[in-house]
């Protein structure tokens with residue numbers, strides 16, 4: 203379909219819907235917001251088109267200023283709970299993601315050898331026919347399970363899932379095992395829910411952050427909440443082997459030895475239990491397994507944890523007491539990317555349990571404000587075919603407590619290489635860059651080599667597309683519709699603020715076209731994007747025009763879990779499970795227990811990774827604005843350590859792990875422990891189609907050895923040890 207949506211139309215719609223004054227000029231959002239609050243102006247008359255950011259998965263609401271069909275400025279939408287009027291640096295630079303000179307604007311078909319980067323432009327007809335034909339050939343020869351599908355969380359994912367499950371493949375890879383499996387599986391086992399802890403309570407006075415670098419690994423609203431809490435005088439204790447921006451703002455920075463967070467938290471639990479500092483009525487009413495936990499915790503004293511963590515016993519005891527005293531206005535944040543060590547599941551369980559013991563439920567842990575889709579309608583569709591093939595990623599046969607929709611991506615990759623328990627032959631990759639994001643890049647390229655056919659859907663020629671046979675160009679997030687996003691009692695829209703450039707198309711369009719060619723049209727029963735959204739809105743009695751004009755629809759009040767309502771948990775026992783029978787039944791410890799993580803040998807360093815504020819993962823380094831404001835990626839090393847090795851700031855060094863070697867310049871700094879080095883992720887690109895980013899820095903994925911937490915399936919990203927010498 204073509205989208206005929208101009209600013210003039212927008213103003214017409216906005217004015218008609220609001221019945222308010224339509225202004226012919228642009229007003230900055232903050233001024234518009236003030237005018238709106240004072241009743242002078244409706245927000246829809248601000249001259250900015252509301253939509254949603256996609257520079258990271260937080261998806262803040264935005265207002266796009268468009269002049270003569272070009273986006274000239276992006277601002278935060280004050281009406282959106284994630285942005286609250288703000289966009290982070292990546293969000294503000296988002297227009298250069300749309301105007302990247304390296305955008306892929308036509309379907310591409312490979313003409314050279316894999317990895318040579320030679321493609322020719324093709325029509326959509328030809329490209330889609332080719333993809334469908336290859337998928338059908340693979341299905342016919344080897345069964346549907348020989349097609350692997352993978353995608354990182356995005357709004358059109360329900361349609362992607364329709365494609366793969368209707369096609370009949372069980373093999374679905376997501377980014378989750380590279381990111382938050384330990385936290386999610388821990389919360390599921392403990393509370394029966396996935397929701398991570400969020401900072402939100404106005405009285406919150408004590409916050410324990412375990413490697414959650416909120417001032418650089420930004421989620422605007424949560425980062426704001428932390429800022430506000432600090433302004434109010436809340437105490438923030440931050441554990442990280444690096445002195446990050448969050449460390450700089452914390453009340454106390456504890457440069458813990460990597461992987462020893464488990465020892466630290468077990469010792470906190472030991473003090474809180476043995477000194478009876480926990481919330482006794484809450485624990486007796488709401489939890490099961492306290493006795494078993496108490497027995498297990500006995501050896502884990504602060505004196506025991508001190509040499510392991512590098513944190514004095516008195517400090518651990520004091521923090522335990524302070525934390526309990528601040529309860530219920532105390533929060534132990536689970537963290538987000540919790541894929542650090544093979545013991546990370548137990549670390550996460552200890553954190554989940556720490557929150558439970560002080561009874562901060564409903565005060566600092568909430569399920570409110572989460573994305574729910576139950577209120578929205580959807581096009582009708584038949585049930586998926588029954589799929590009996592085993593999953594290649596070991597779920598559930600090797601990872602019995604990992605949910606199917608979360609999976610173990612690195613294991614999927616490894617079993618593609620091994621051809622075990624069967625050989626995969628095709629890979630459909632959407633909005634993801636596994637060539638960079640999974641550990642051991644060489645092995646991911648080996649997995650690509652096993653494929654008869656690879657198709658990617660992206661907006662640029664990312665490193666994975668570089669190795670694919672067909673590239674399907676998606677319209678950028680400023681050029682397309684996506685399915686709606688319900689948050690609490692509101693529903694938000696992503697809508698095109700400009701026409702798509704070139705031949706780029708929305709995922710909604712691409713998946714429907716492919717579905718039809720695969721004989722799966724019944725799973726894509728919508729005429730076009732707007733029709734899909736109208737079907738979603740149908741049960742709500744809200745028109746698409748209203749949502750487009752305001753950026754969201756306010757639904758009638760839905761009851762929220764309030765602080766006073768009786769909590770309930772969807773665990774097998776219906777209680778918070780300090781001891782989990784589910785875990786015990788499949789042979790894992792039912793209570794968190796000490797498992798010592800591997801440590802580097804003499805002369806080796808822990809290789810740390812972690813986000814920087816100016817970039818998202820492996821997909822934004824080519825953005826010209828972000829490139830301009832990013833620091834040169836270097837290998838951080840403790841300055842004293844560097845001096846003792848005869849290395850100076852700015853030296854070129856060779857970094858070697860068990861599986862790879864890279865060269866990079868050194869940053870000698872006091873901001874990191876002596877036994878660690880740190881490399882910014884997202885550099886050292888393979889794709890020469892990224893003309894801005896190619897040639898900059900080095901890839902930590904080329905060094906990372908694949909270790910997997912046996913319980914949560916999370917990849918252990920801090921467990922790679924390296925040596926460093928002058929290059």
Ligand SMILES: Nc1nc2c(c(=O)[nH]1)N[C@H]1C(S)=C(S)[C@@H](COP(=O)(O)OP(=O)(O)OC[C@H]3O[C@@H](n4cnc5c(=O)[nH]c(N)nc54)[C@H](O)[C@@H]3O)O[C@H]1N2
Nearest residue numbers: 413414415419420441460461538539812813815818819920
């Ligand atoms: N700017 C920006 N913001 C982002 C993202 C982005 O790419 N860029 N990505 C988003 C996503 S998908 C995620 S998952 C979140 C991730 O956000 P975070 O959970 O904060 O994760 P990271 O930044 O990957 O790593 C955080 C810190 O963990 C430290 N660390 C490493 N090993 C250990 C250890 O053993 N113990 C302790 N205590 N600390 C350790 C690292 O030094 C690093 O500073 O950020 C989100 N926000």
Ligand SMILES: Nc1nc2c(c(=O)[nH]1)N[C@H]1C(S)=C(S)[C@@H](COP(=O)(O)OP(=O)(O)OC[C@H]3O[C@@H](n4cnc5c(=O)[nH]c(N)nc54)[C@H](O)[C@@H]3O)O[C@H]1N2
Nearest residue numbers: 354380381633634635639659660664676811819820821883
């Ligand atoms: N070494 C190391 N590895 C890590 C991490 C780390 O910190 N260090 N972090 C881990 C974490 S937390 C995560 S979440 C994963 C992320 O791993 P991935 O999801 O594989 O990485 P991204 O860079 O987020 O990939 C996003 C891709 O989407 C493309 N893209 C952007 N916008 C659009 C769009 O509108 N449409 C389409 N179709 N494509 C688009 C980008 O060009 C990019 O290629 O990586 C994990 N791996």
Ligand code: SF4
Nearest residue numbers: 255258261262290293
């Ligand atoms: S946190 Fe930043 S990049 Fe992520 S959605 Fe919000 S503004 Fe966009």
Ligand SMILES: [Mo]
Nearest residue numbers: 380381382539
């Ligand atoms: Mo992530």
